[in-house]
Structures are given as C-alpha cells and as structure tokens.
Amino acid sequence: MAAPGFTRSLHGQGRLVVLLLALVLLAGCASRDLATHDPGPDEGLSIERALILATAEGALGTPYRFGGNTPEGLDCSGLVELSYRAAGIPVPRTADDQFRELPEARQARPGDLLFFGDRRKATHVGIYRGNGQMIHAPGSGRKVTSVPLHVAYWQDRYLGAASPAP
Template identity: 55%
Template sequence: MATGTTPYLFTRCAIARHPPRPGVCRLLPLSRLSLLCIGLLLLLLAGCSSQKTIATRDDGPAIDGNNLSIDRILVMSAAKDALGTPYRWGGSTPAGYDCSGLVQMAYGKIGISLPRTSNDQFHALDEIDVARPGDLLFFGSGSRATHVGIYMGDRQMIHAPGSGRTVTVSSLDIRYWRQHYLGAAAPAN
C-alpha cells in the first residue's frame, strides 16, 4: 500500500465498469484497527469451519460390558480404579497421573504399550471415525494433541484434567471438549 493512501471498503454496490451514479456507491475509509478486526474475524470463522464432531456409538454406560471385548472392559476398569488420583505432570504411577500416563497405565494392563505423550499417541495410532467405549479421544489444536482421555460410554470420558485436580469423569458435551476435539483411536479390539 502506498504511503498516504487509505484502504476503502465498497458498500451498497459492486465494482462497476462505468462511474457509479451519485448515491449508488459510497466508499468508507477503513482504519488499521478496522482492518485488523476484519482479519481476526475471518480467521475466527475459518477456524470454526474445520471443527470435528465427537462421534460415539453406545447405548449407555459401557462398564456393563454389553458387546465389549474383555480388553476394553479391563482398560476402562483400570482407568476407573484411578478416579480421584491426583494429577501429576509427567506422572504415570498411582502417586499421580497426567493424561497420557493414565492412558499408558490403563492400556498397559492389557499388554499394549503406548507412547509417553498425548501428541505421540495421537500420531502413532490410526484414527477412527466413531469412538466406542475404551477408545482414546484426543484434544488440542491444529494437528498437535495436548490432551487424551478414555471414552467410557454415555458421552463421558475419564481423564487426568490438569494441575490441582484429580482423575475424573467429564462430559463430552462441554463446549471446551467439542471445540478442541482432534480425533479418536482404538488401540484395543
């Protein structure tokens, strides 16, 4: 943009080949702040359009074991036994878990070894379209997973939510989880 020029926004008309009639087309000057606001709004709208939906398949609480493999039941049982355990960054023992440590422990009970971080788990496993009880749910932004939980059925997941909290069950219908959902994976049959 040349020095001393002001960007304009066309209103009430399309760009015409001939000079517009008076009153048909007006130009409104735009400040740098206005341009910044318009740009941020466009980025926000673009980000919203690529949001995934958390697709699940179950008919109620999964811990009942209806049509689930013993591996899935054992994974969910191990995670459920950790309820109330304090969050500990980098933790993977009963003294404290972080989200990926909880998942490692639960899947370790059935002999499945998973990478240490949620992002490494996300990129190491094949994505599935619909989560079933016992599957992993990944959250973050872009292609970087920053959180993982175990789907328990009834649109609930068990996870280690963060500093100062304990392993807990949370609803997938919470806005934060819907907005940050990246995908699901099924390490167990």
Template identity: 80%
Template sequence: MPLALPRAFTLVTLLLGLALLSGCAGRDLALRDASPELSLERALILSSARQALGTPYRFGGNTPRGLDCSGLVELSYRAAGIPVPRTADDQYRQLPSVREARPGDLLFFGDRRKATHVGIYMGNGQMIHAPGRGRAVTQVPLEIAYWQERFLGAAGPAP
C-alpha cells in the same frame, strides 16, 4: 409432469453439494456406546480408568501415585497388555484412528497442530481424564462446548 425431473435433479444436486461441503467442516465428536461384544481388553482398560478416579494429577506421572493425561492412558492400556506411546501427541499421531469412538478408545484434543490432551471414552457421552495440576482424575461429559471445540480425533488401539 415435465417439471418433476428438473426439480428432482435440482434437489439431488443440492443435497450432493451439501454433503460435499459438510465433509470440509471440522471433525465431529462421534461416539458409540458399549455393545455386548466389548472385548476383554476394553473391559480391562475401562476398569483401570475407573480405578484411577480421584488419583492426583502429576506431570509425567503414570502410576497410581499420580497421573497426567497420557500417563492415565498408558496405565489403563498397560492393564490390558497394550503398549502405547507416552505423550498425547505421540499417541494421536501413532495409534490407529477411528471415525466413531467406542468405550475404551482414546479421544484427543488440541489446537489442530498438536494433541495436547487425551482422555478415555467410557460410553454414554462420558470421558475419564487427568485434567491438570491441582486436580484429580475425573469423569466428565463430552457435550460441553470446551471439548467439542478442541476435538482432534479418536484412536482405537484395543481390539
């Protein structure tokens, strides 16, 4: 039995070291699916984002005639009575961050210096976003490496 204590101590030390090192890694895309307690505001955000599916991309657009990524967010949050900054980077820097995204939260992507894209988390590993010129607002899975590699963080300005 005298060897049990040093082995246990070594194992605990190793596990603590791994936990500390994992905190130094990049941000993980942590998602939580809808719960029965979805607020009215979140329900309105999600409904507005779904209604925008198929809307053509328009740089600077924030109306049903055309949307860019941050314009989709602005339109959807406006439907819930929640004002948000206009650009993806301003939204990323000014809105309250969350560790785990819930449906209706914002997901930010970029190059670590600046958020260049934003989408709305819909639940079940899906996001609605306005992808770019020549395309329309669409829903995409977040498991794709492209999104995982560019993920900066999430914000949850809705109650």
C-alpha cells in the same frame, strides 16, 4: 385408575424429558459431533476394553502429576499408558505421539482414546467411558475425573479418536 398425584408426576416428567431432548438436539446442532458409539446389548466389550475401563475407573480421584503414570499420580497420557498397560497394550508416552501413531477410529467406542488440542498438536487425551463421558487427568491441582463430552470446551478442541484395543 391412577392416583391424581401420580398422573401429575408423570405429566411433569414427560415435559422434562421433552425439554431435555430438545436441549440435546439443539446442542448437537451447535457443536461438532465427537463421533462416539456405545455398544448395543448384542455387541459387548472385548476383555481388553473392559480392563482398560476398569483401570481408568479405578484411577478416579488419583491426583494429577505431570509425567506421572502410576497410581500415585497421573497426567493425561500417563492415565492412558497405565490403563492400556493393564490390558497388555503398549502405547506411546505423550498425547501427541499417541494421536499420531495409534490407529484412527471414525467412531469412538468405550475404551478408545479421545484427543484434544489445536490443529497442529494433540495436547490432551482422555479415555472414552461410554454414554457421552470421558475419564481424564485434567491438570495441576486436580484429580482424575469423568466429564461429559457435550460441553463446548471439548467440542471446540476435539481432534479425533484412536482405537488401539480390539
């Protein structure tokens, strides 16, 4: 027989899980889907995707620098360029050129690019990290960070994904 405190703790956690699931479902109904796909246990990542993600994760905390594409400073498309260069994959330099020239992905997988902006132009790009997270260089005075994608800000500006990595 479980201790009463233990049972009460599980009951409270169960309520929390149900509440969180309800919030996730409601958020999904209220926003557009970023169409992401995380690999299952049998899918794994290619070596290129693993290198892209390792490089992007290694850049976390790097200061934003307009036009930057080195570990000393990065802008959003510079982070993409640096990360893909580490995997031996050339990409265009700007977010809009990356959006227009790279192969579209219906569902983003870890290592793919996510584009944001208005309907005329991609003004921001990030790297899908998996589990509903994106690594990006957010802007002046800030540092490369990982953010959740369920936030309305990203949902409202999402243009699509690209998959240049195998």
